Amino acid sequence: MYIGIDGGGTKTKVALADKDLNVLAETTQGPSSIRTVPFEESMATLRKGIEACLEKIPDAKVESLFAGLGDVAGDADGQMVADRLQAFPFLKDARIEVKNDVYNAHAGALEGRSGIVVIIGTGSVAFGRDEEGETHRAGGYSHHEGDLGSAFGLGKQALSVMGKALDGRAEESPLTKDLIKHFGIESFLDAVKVYNEFTNRTGIASLAPLVTKRASEGDKNALAIIETAADELLCMVKAVDAALHLENKEIAIVGSLGNAPTPHRDRFLEKVKAYDPSFVIHEAKQSAVHGALVLARRNPKT
Numbered sequence: 001m002y003i004g005i006d007g008g009g010t011k012t013k014v015a016l017a018d019k020d021l022n023v024l025a026e027t028t029q030g031p032s033s034i035r036t037v038p039f040e041e042s043m044a045t046l047r048k049g050i051e052a053c054l055e056k057i058p059d060a061k062v063e064s065l066f067a068g069l070g071d072v073a074g075d076a077d078g079q080m081v082a083d084r085l086q087a088f089p090f091l092k093d094a095r096i097e098v099k100n101d102v103y104n105a106h107a108g109a110l111e112g113r114s115g116i117v118v119i120i121g122t123g124s125v126a127f128g129r130d131e132e133g134e135t136h137r138a139g140g141y142s143h144h145e146g147d148l149g150s151a152f153g154l155g156k157q158a159l160s161v162m163g164k165a166l167d168g169r170a171e172e173s174p175l176t177k178d179l180i181k182h183f184g185i186e187s188f189l190d191a192v193k194v195y196n197e198f199t200n201r202t203g204i205a206s207l208a209p210l211v212t213k214r215a216s217e218g219d220k221n222a223l224a225i226i227e228t229a230a231d232e233l234l235c236m237v238k239a240v241d242a243a244l245h246l247e248n249k250e251i252a253i254v255g256s257l258g259n260a261p262t263p264h265r266d267r268f269l270e271k272v273k274a275y276d277p278s279f280v281i282h283e284a285k286q287s288a289v290h291g292a293l294v295l296a297r298r299n300p301k302t
Contacts (some may be wrong), residue, residue: 001060003050003094005067006104007032007042007289013289014049015027016057021293025056025214033070034077041141042069043084055088064095066296068104068288095299101288102127102137103144104151105256108291109284112298116240116251117284118233120258120268122205124150128244136243140238148232154264155207157225159195165221166191173221179207212262237272249278252285259283286287 001019005014012032016025029049032042044066054060065085072078078098085096106117106127116128124147128232139145143152162179164170165187198204215222237251251272253259257283258268272279286294 001057001062002296003053003062003065004289004294004296005032005046005049005065005069006101006288006292007046007067007069008069009033010190012045012049013287014046014053015289015293016053016060016062016302017293019104019297020300021290021297023293024108025053025213026289027052032085034081035071042132046081046085047088049195050088050090062091062094064296064299065091065097065105066299067096067098068197068292068293068295069098070101072098072100080227080275097295097299098101101137103135103289104295105254105288106252106291107294108288110250112291112294113225113250114246114248116246117254117256118237118251119254120150121255122151122202122231123147124153124238124255126233128240128246130244130246132245134244136240138239143204146232146284147186148282149229149236149252149268150255151205151208151278153229153232154203154211154225154257155204157228158207158211159198159204161221161225163191169220172182173214173219174217175210175222176217178214182207193247208257212257212260212264215263226264229264230271233268234271234275238275241276249276249280251279251281252283254284254288 002017004015009031012029014027015023017023020176029045031037032045034042051242081098082096088162102229109117114129114131118126126138147153161170162176165172165176185191211222211225215226
């Protein structure tokens with residue numbers, strides 16, 4: 001049997017499946033990104049999730065496990081987690097592989113095929129694997145780098161244009177008025193307070209619906225933000241495509257912002273098609289935890 005794990009900064013999904021990837025048990029636990037929470041907490045979460053699945057199938061013998069975890073930055077991180085998992089008595093004979101969660105997101109979204117996955121949610125990243133097994137990643141360093149094209153990216157750009165509208169560097173528009181009203185800005189000091197204190201990543205990302213709503217109504221500032229964001233996402237796709245030798249020209253989009261019917265998604269799709277009309281673009285076919293099961297079955301240590 002196989003275990004697949006998709007662990008992020010908010011929740012962790014663990015699934016136990018048979019050789020045909022029929023899910024026999026599944027559970028959702030707390031966060032397990034290895035730098036979002038303390039390492040020992042991450043390991044405790046993983047153990048709890050695995051045990052919860054094994055309790056449902058008492059005679060299960062785990063042959064292989066793949067864990068895709070947030071904040072796993074390379075082989076050393078992956079091996080560190082794998083060594084801890086191997087020490088669990090119920091996994092001592094299992095083949096274990098641990099990588100960044102973008103790997104299983106890709107495997108789930110494309111059902112194990114080669115191609116590119118573009119994650120457009122609170123953050124953003126593009127990741128591809130070609131038929132020769134080569135991989136390449138673009139973006140996804142963290143929101144400090146920008147998470148360009150993401151909900152955070154849209155929110156950050158919105159805050160920037162709000163400041164420009166306040167002092168005349170940009171024309172006012174319904175979007176900037178929405179933002180000024182949203183933050184209750186009545187003076188220069190009010191604005192300074194917003195820029196100094198409104199730094200929460202999720203909070204900034206929550207501004208994205210204001211941008212996409214106003215863009216759909218033709219707001220010039222919102223459309224300019226969308227245009228820049230779509231360009232940045234296209235840059236990621238181009239970087240991945242250039243680094244690989246893809247025969248299967250397929251892109252799967254993961255994330256609520258990327259799949260919402262907004263001008264943001266429309267412009268991104270238009271730009272990709274203009275770049276290479278042969279790309280087939282669709283939503284994720286399967287979940288990231290399903291992707292982890294696919295990779296557990298494909299474990300190269302087999």
